[in-house]
Amino acid sequence: MRRKLAAGNWKMNGTTAALSELEALARAYPTSSIDVLICPPATLLHRAAEVVRDTEVTVGGQNCHAATAGAHTGDISADMLVDAGASAVILGHSERREDHGEQNEDVRAKARAAMDAGLKAIICVGESLEQREAANTLDIIGGQMSGSIPDQSTGENLIVAYEPIWAIGTGKVPTLNEIGEVHDFIRNRLERRFGEGVGRSVRLLYGGSVKPSNADEIFGVSNVDGALVGGASLKTRDFSGIVDALLKA
Numbered sequence: 404m405r406r407k408l409a410a411g412n413w414k415m416n417g418t419t420a421a422l423s424e425l426e427a428l429a430r431a432y433p434t435s436s437i438d439v440l441i442c443p444p445a446t447l448l449h450r451a452a453e454v455v456r457d458t459e460v461t462v463g464g465q466n467c468h469a470a471t472a473g474a475h476t477g478d479i480s481a482d483m484l485v486d487a488g489a490s491a492v493i494l495g496h497s498e499r500r501e502d503h504g505e506q507n508e509d510v511r512a513k514a515r516a517a518m519d520a521g522l523k524a525i526i527c528v529g530e531s532l533e534q535r536e537a538a539n540t541l542d543i544i545g546g547q548m549s550g551s552i553p554d555q556s557t558g559e560n561l562i563v564a565y566e567p568i569w570a571i572g573t574g575k576v577p578t579l580n581e582i583g584e585v586h587d588f589i590r591n592r593l594e595r596r597f598g599e600g601v602g603r604s605v606r607l608l609y610g611g612s613v614k615p616s617n618a619d620e621i622f623g624v625s626n627v628d629g630a631l632v633g634g635a636s637l638k639t640r641d642f643s644g645i646v647d648a649l650l651k652a
């Protein structure tokens with residue numbers, strides 16, 4: 404059985420005041436049968452880890468460097484994330500692929516570093532609208548998977564997030580059939596590459612305009628083990644609606 408996961412990606416949002424949202428979230432779920440993860444900006448990570456200490460909520464990073472240390476001004480290593488209290492890191496988000504030109508090989512190197520440091524790597528894949536309209540979605544996802552996911556992946560250290568680029572922050576969501584088709588494809592690919600045992604144990608998240616109002620139906624889709632949530636993770640009132648939907652799923 405895969406443990407379900409509700410993950411929040413705060414992106415470049417949140418200063419000290421936002422820690423009160425995290426406090427409220429940790430208070431709302433003193434015990435939980437699912438995993439709840441918040442990835443705040445790096446500046447808040449250490450304090451966020453203190454806020455959720457001894458609760459069921461964990462915190463993670465939004466990126467890391469592939470090297471363990473060195474002359475890389477402005478970058479953060481996986482060991483530094485661990486030191487700050489992270490249990491996971493989001494890698495290969497489309498915003499990093501677009502804003503920073505990250506390629507599949509870069510994502511794979513970062514994921515290796517993250518896994519070596521003991522972090523769970525949440526590797527993001529997803530097609531653009533153009534690619535979907537040209538019926539290239541599965542080819543794109545397959546290519547991103549083989550390029551970005553390292554060989555050392557297991558059900559413990561790898562989580563794959565399917566985030567169609569055109570659904571991020573737009574209020575547009577693929578149909579349930581479209582989500583199911585991609586998640587089944589990702590599962591199948593993982594089983595073929597890593598064997599059934601590992602392939603079946605990796606958690607698959609859907610991300611892109613997940614809200615309390617659509618979470619129920621998305622969590623009913625096969626091979627959806629949770630969500631990676633952007634905008635609706637910033638306010639605990641909204642994020643709780645999604646966590647509650649996952650608890651019932």
Ligand code: 13P
Pocket residue numbers: 412496566570571572573574610611612613631632633634635
């Ligand atoms: P939204 O939930 O704001 O669409 O963002 C999704 C996302 O990019 C999470 O990583």
